[in-house]
Amino acid sequence: MDLPVIPSLPLNVTDQMGRRVAVPFPPRRIVSLVPSQTELLFDLGLGERVVGVTKFCIHPADARTNATVIGGTKNFNFEKIAALKPDLIIGNKEENYQDGIEQLATSYPVWLSDISNLTEALDMIRRVAFIVGAKEKGTALAADIEASFANLEATAAGESPDSAAYFIWRKPYMAAATGTFIDDLLHRAGLVNAFAGLSRYPEITAEQLAAARPQRILLSSEPYPFGEKHMAEFQAICPAAKIEIVDGELFSWYGSRLRQSAAYFSQLR
Numbered sequence: 001m002d003l004p005v006i007p008s009l010p011l012n013v014t015d016q017m018g019r020r021v022a023v024p025f026p027p028r029r030i031v032s033l034v035p036s037q038t039e040l041l042f043d044l045g046l047g048e049r050v051v052g053v054t055k056f057c058i059h060p061a062d063a064r065t066n067a068t069v070i071g072g073t074k075n076f077n078f079e080k081i082a083a084l085k086p087d088l089i090i091g092n093k094e095e096n097y098q099d100g101i102e103q104l105a106t107s108y109p110v111w112l113s114d115i116s117n118l119t120e121a122l123d124m125i126r127r128v129a130f131i132v133g134a135k136e137k138g139t140a141l142a143a144d145i146e147a148s149f150a151n152l153e154a155t156a157a158g159e160s161p162d163s164a165a166y167f168i169w170r171k172p173y174m175a176a177a178t179g180t181f182i183d184d185l186l187h188r189a190g191l192v193n194a195f196a197g198l199s200r201y202p203e204i205t206a207e208q209l210a211a212a213r214p215q216r217i218l219l220s221s222e223p224y225p226f227g228e229k230h231m232a233e234f235q236a237i238c239p240a241a242k243i244e245i246v247d248g249e250l251f252s253w254y255g256s257r258l259r260q261s262a263a264y265f266s267q268l269r
Contacts, residue, residue, distance in 0.1 A: 036253035052080070
């Protein structure tokens with residue numbers, strides 16, 4: 001059974017940045033600064049304890065009506081957060097901004113994730129579940145996700161992977177390259193990153209894209225809202241490539257939405 005909601009002494013935990021954080025256990029007033037981790041908290045059954053979310057926390061659909069919107073992931077409204085009196089704030093190294101996190105950490109317990117691959121995402125799910133008192137639910141969720149990806153990789157064994165360029169932005173073009181969570185999922189989806197020689201999220205010129213000659217070009221639905229109207233410009237650069245609009249959430253959200261990712265990747269392949 002999950003741990004009951006009983007007041008206790010602070011729980012001293014380590015976040016994925018290696019920071020020690022004293023969290024009242026179980027926390028009752030949680031502010032989430034990351035959309036994928038907001039969805040995770042709700043799926044762990046903690047919706048009633050989530051008192052603050054960002055304007056980008058679109059899952060579940062009622063997250064922003066049941067909780068106070070405290071700004072964006074990189075521009076917090078500190079007055080709104082203070083009014084909520086949180087006893088736990090959950091953020092992420094990449095999605096949030098360092099100055100804002102440091103300011104919050106002077107007044108509240110702030111637990112940060114740092115995720116660049118599936119293994120770290122599963123670790124985050126288990127750790128967050130533990131500190132909010134939903135250890136068994138988190139363990140089961142992580143196990144289900146891990147099994148789905150193991151099955152995906154087993155079915156792909158022996159197949160020749162296509163090279164793929166994954167774009168997250170337009171004007172300038174920006175791609176997901178080595179060191180990103182998206183890059184790890186591309187590999188697990190049975191694809192080779194056409195820009196694996198570059199780091200993080202580089203700007204890519206039309207000339208670079210043409211020279212890379214990817215077999216597939218994946219245009220993410222987020223953060224830039226690529227649509228069918230953008231496909232022709234990429235086709236003109238790489239006439240032989242297959243151009244596809246893909247669900248960016250299933251490539252980049254590292255919480256409970258990962259339950260859907262392996263099946264989606266199987267369909268893409």
